[in-house]
Every structure is written in structure tokens, then in C-alpha cells.
Amino acid sequence: MPEAPRLDARLLAAARLVKPGLPAADVGCDHGKLAAWLACTGTCPKVIACDLRPGPLAAAKATCEGCGCADRVELRLGSGLEVVRPGEVDTVVLAGISAQTTIEILQAAPWVRSAAVRLVCVPATKAPVLRGWLWRQGFALRQETLARAAGRWYTAMCAEYCGAPREPGGMECLLGLTYGQPGAAGYLRQTAEKLQKYRRGLSEDPAGAAAVDALLRALQQQEQGEK
Ligand SMILES: C[S@@+](CC[C@H](N)C(=O)[O-])C[C@H]1O[C@@H](n2cnc3c(N)ncnc32)[C@H](O)[C@@H]1O
Incomplete structure (x- = not known):
């Protein structure tokens, strides 16, 4: 029986925002715990776990094998969403990556500008910058969940493209839906x-x-x- 790894509050908040019953991508998967949790708990029938570097991808492989869910997690080496094809996933998770890198990854993948794709972002830094970018680019921020991990507060954001860009106020960017x-x-x-x-x-x-x-x-x- 697959045994889901324990997630900290930050990754658990992200996991709970993923669209259930549909494939997801975990970009910057590193240790692979989120990907393994999504697969082991049956939240996603398939998870594409991607990372820029082979070391983290090897760690993710070991995590998934250890948890008994390797048959439902596909590991892909490459930058951002370059290794995920449009239509392959319904949720894209970007956790533990800076706001700037998150923005660069989303900018390079125009297919995420679709109401059918959910973004789940847990920026490691500068959440206000990411909120502002999402609104200006026509994404709607649907939900945020605060989580405390390793002595710091994080926010897990759920966003979907609605095609209506708008200029947010400074306080909106700072605190979003928290x-x-x-x-x-x-x-x-x-x-x-x-x-x-x-x-x-x-x-x-x-x-x-x-x-x-x-x-x-x-x-x-x-x-x-x-x-
Ligand atoms: C701090 S870890 C976060 C791991 C995990 N997502 C979490 O939140 O615990 C960041 C990971 O993102 C990867 N990464 C950084 N830039 C990336 C990019 N452009 N494309 C894919 N992975 C990237 C790094 O190699 C690293 O493994």
C-alpha cells in the first residue's frame, strides 16, 4: 500500500488547493514529497514532477519509490514548464520558488492562461510581487491559505486565468486574500x-x-x- 509522506503545513496547504481527480505538475519538486503525497493519497491519478537539476530529481525518485507511488509520478528534468505539454495537467504547483522565478516560468508557458488550468503558488519570497503580477496579467486569485513552517508565514495561492487584467492596490498586493x-x-x-x-x-x-x-x-x- 502506498504510504503518503508527511508534509509540512506549507506543502499541505498547497496540496489541498490542487484540483482533485486530475493530473498535476509539481514544478521545482526537489525532494518530491508533494508529488508523492498527491499520488499516494489518490488526489491525482498522475503527477509530473519536474526539476531543473538532476540531484533533486533523483531525491524525488527515491521518495516516490519509498512511498510506493512511483508508477503514478513521472519525473522530468528541465526548466519550468518547458517539460510539460499544454493539456497534460490541470494544476500547476510552484512551491518554494521565488516570486521572480515563478513569474518567469509562467511567462514562458502561455498555455497556463486558460480557465482550465489552476495555478497553486507558494512563493518562497515576495508574495506581494506575485499577487500583483497575477492580477495585472488577467489571473483571478481564487483562494489563499496561510501556513506557518520553519518559523515563517507562507501563503498558498490558488489562481486561475479569467482574462480580465486589473491594476491592484498596494494593500491588496501586500495582503491578498489573507x-x-x-x-x-x-x-x-x-x-x-x-x-x-x-x-x-x-x-x-x-x-x-x-x-x-x-x-x-x-x-x-x-x-x-x-x-
Ligand atoms: C527550495 S526547493 C523547493 C522544493 C519544494 N517545491 C518545496 O516547496 O518544498 C526549489 C527547487 O526548485 C528547483 N528550481 C529552481 N528553478 C527552477 C526552474 N526554473 N525550473 C524547475 N525547477 C527549478 C530547484 O532545483 C529546487 O529543487
């Missing part, structure tokens, strides 16, 4: 700390500094409202 969720106060505090750090580098940019100060004030008001 308002009112368990962990929202901690996530807000972490976001404010990162923004304060960014603000310290803006001494030569008065206009940028003023815009960030306004966002910091809005975050502070939001934090007081959450208490």
Missing part, C-alpha cells in the same frame, strides 16, 4: 517587517519612500483593527 484567516495577524506583522526593511533602502527615492510610508501606515491601521 484577511481574517487564522494567522492573518502574524502574516501582517511579517509583511510589515519586510516592508520596513525595504523602506530603509529608499533614502535616495523620496517618492518611493512616501508611497511605502503610506502603505506602512495602512498596515498599522489594519493591525490595530485585527486586535
Whole structure:
């Protein structure tokens, strides 16, 4: 019997956003735990687990063999979605990758701009940048789940293409759909700390500094409202 690996809260949040009963791709699969979990639990009949480097792919192979689900996980070596053909999967997971790399991977695969494809993104850094990009490119952010792992807050985002690009506000980018969720106060505090750090580098940019100060004030008001 396949035995699903244990996932941390971050990967579990991502796994729960995957479309059940349909094939998925895990891009940047590394250790392969998410791919193995999706296959072992029967969430996906097939998982394409991809990574840029052979070392992580070998680790993913060992994970899937150890869990007894190797027959349902296809391992592919290559960059981003270059190794996945349009129509092969219904969900694309990009977890533990920076917002910038996530954007580059999505930009290089125009086929993800389809209402039939669900994106599940758990950026390792700069979630606000990814939210803003998704909205400007015509994706709708359907759901977010906050998760705490290794002492940090992460957000698992579920997005689908709706073809209606829009310019989001600064607070929307910073906090997305995380308002009112368990962990929202901690996530807000972490976001404010990162923004304060960014603000310290803006001494030569008065206009940028003023815009960030306004966002910091809005975050502070939001934090007081959450208490
Ligand atoms: C920090 S690990 C994240 C592993 C796993 N997804 C998780 O969230 O725990 C990032 C992985 O992404 C892979 N990676 C980085 N850039 C990539 C790209 N352009 N295409 C495919 N994989 C990539 C790295 O080789 C590494 O194995």
C-alpha cells in the first residue's frame, strides 16, 4: 500500500488547493514529497514532477519509490514548464520558488492562461510581487491559505486565468486574500517587517519612500483593527 509522506503545513496547504481527480505538475519538486503525497493519497491519478537539476530529481525518485507511488509520478528534468505539454495537467504547483522565478516560468508557458488550468503558488519570497503580477496579467486569485513552517508565514495561492487584467492596490498586493484567516495577524506583522526593511533602502527615492510610508501606515491601521 502506498504510504503518503508527511508534509509540512506549507506543502499541505498547497496540496489541498490542487484540483482533485486530475493530473498535476509539481514544478521545482526537489525532494518530491508533494508529488508523492498527491499520488499516494489518490488526489491525482498522475503527477509530473519536474526539476531543473538532476540531484533533486533523483531525491524525488527515491521518495516516490519509498512511498510506493512511483508508477503514478513521472519525473522530468528541465526548466519550468518547458517539460510539460499544454493539456497534460490541470494544476500547476510552484512551491518554494521565488516570486521572480515563478513569474518567469509562467511567462514562458502561455498555455497556463486558460480557465482550465489552476495555478497553486507558494512563493518562497515576495508574495506581494506575485499577487500583483497575477492580477495585472488577467489571473483571478481564487483562494489563499496561510501556513506557518520553519518559523515563517507562507501563503498558498490558488489562481486561475479569467482574462480580465486589473491594476491592484498596494494593500491588496501586500495582503491578498489573507484577511481574517487564522494567522492573518502574524502574516501582517511579517509583511510589515519586510516592508520596513525595504523602506530603509529608499533614502535616495523620496517618492518611493512616501508611497511605502503610506502603505506602512495602512498596515498599522489594519493591525490595530485585527486586535
Ligand atoms: C527550495 S526547493 C523547493 C522544493 C519544494 N517545491 C518545496 O516547496 O518544498 C526549489 C527547487 O526548485 C528547483 N528550481 C529552481 N528553478 C527552477 C526552474 N526554473 N525550473 C524547475 N525547477 C527549478 C530547484 O532545483 C529546487 O529543487
